[in-house]
Amino acid sequence: MRVSVVVTVYNESRTIERLLDSLAGQTRRPDEVVICDGGSSDGTPERIRAYVARHPERLPGLRLLVEPGANISRGRNLAIAAAQGPIIAVTDAGVRLAPDWLARLIEPWCRARPGEEPLAVAGFFLPDVEGVFQTAMAATVLPLVDDIDPRRFLPSSRSVAFTKEAWAAAGGYPEWLDYCEDLVFDFALNAQRAPAPTAFVWAPDAVAYFRPRESLRAFWLQYYRYARGDGKADLWRKRHAIRYFTYGVAVPALVGHGLWGMWARWLGWAGLLAGVAVYCRRPWQRLARVGAHLSRGQRLQAALLVPLIRLVGDLAKMAGYPVGLWWRWRHRRDPSVHWRRFS
Template sequence: MESVSVVIITLNEEKRIGRLLDDLCQQTHRDFEVILVDSNSDDATREVARSYAESLPSLTVHRMETRGVSLGRNTGASLANNERLLFLDADVRLSADFLTKAVNQLNDKDLDVAGVYMGASNLPMVQKLCYAAFNGGMFATQFFFPTAVGACIFSTRAAHEKLNGFNERITLCEDCDYVRRASKNARFRFINITFDFDPRRLDQDGMMATGMTYVKANVRRFFFGEMRNNEMEYKFGHYHEQK
């Protein structure tokens, strides 16, 4: 099966990164490398990651001096050895057959770039409904104005280079901009598979507030273009102490 380069971006994720790396150790699809790009964390994120060197022999831990979501993803892609790329956030969880199912669907559908739906099997009913609504929106808009969750996006080296990577000047919805441009310059669709997404943003900021932030952001993008000058204030990395 196809080789995959898994790019993980981190910032102060010592409490969560081990969970994702454990999930990667359990993958049934074994032909992959892991490139962890850390935005100069203040905690032990890099040390925790390096402790997986034996379990994940194709593991690279790279520290950036400058912090940035898009910068981290682009840096990871530049270090990748494989054509197929998977961009992940540190608080994602994956089932053991995630890569196997994903690679099969990507090849069957002949996709260059693909979004992945959010799973909510272990969350309360209210959050399940919110995730279902969000997934429904991503399914519907993929045909005319694609959006996606940057925490889990597939791409290829060729498509990534053609797109000039993630736009490092965009301050919000850089992931949606990436897939929107991909839909015009490459083969893009969602694949029928889910990943688990940490609900801490919903828990801290509130489900309605978080949902409205992204609805307003994408409505603004649709009518006025991408946000490069903090047109909508949104703080990243402001969550309370992780559990």
């Protein structure tokens, strides 16, 4: 069974060798690696070529495509189209792959009976953190295996595999989307196995280690873009509506009662604190595991950062979502845009 690994990169000169090392160190090496660079200006293609020249035996099947201006969807589609394997495994720049990542990811195909091969396999990703801030960020925004319902899980393209035929039937990754493209692609794969709840076989041991953002500014931009993508693709209306209601109605009502209430003003503040505790409960639980390497004092610092990170992420989402909706409205007559609702 020939397996192709595809990656898209853009200005990843600091991290690309870590990814290449982890690909070269796989217990089941890919038969080929196809990387599409979207026009990096930091020397990423040169670093890839230099790596291949230094270690020609490590990734002998590596091919580099350069497509200036390609977004992540376009880059993935070009790389998949160029790949020769019937099984496509996808990961991202900026990650470090577990040594058995590819072996675990393709295992469902290896053990399947003829005619019962899976359409797609969902791997997983875990935090690869340094310091207090990244640990707090990971506990706040990244799920652990315990948080996942395999029947509803929509995998990130940091760790996923599918047949090339399924990719073609899905119409490829949506090139009209710059963010949330992997979710829309997941929906298109799931549609091929309807009415089954999912097209994905769950492979939680196929792990890509992912580094969260290193500052609140970078995190804001990331979640702003995610939410803008939600608006463009018309994703998660109820989730965004609940967030606007919470910050636009519930929180002001509690604060107002705490400041100007006619009776028992303490109830306003108590309600606000209770809401924060409920909202941060699961991240604080994850912190006990993700932050096991921290001292007690550092874990306390990380716990105090969790509500701030939640707030910044929510505000970024509330800022980005209407921008995406406005883009969707302006492009409502564009035939290249998929207008079907996906959630």
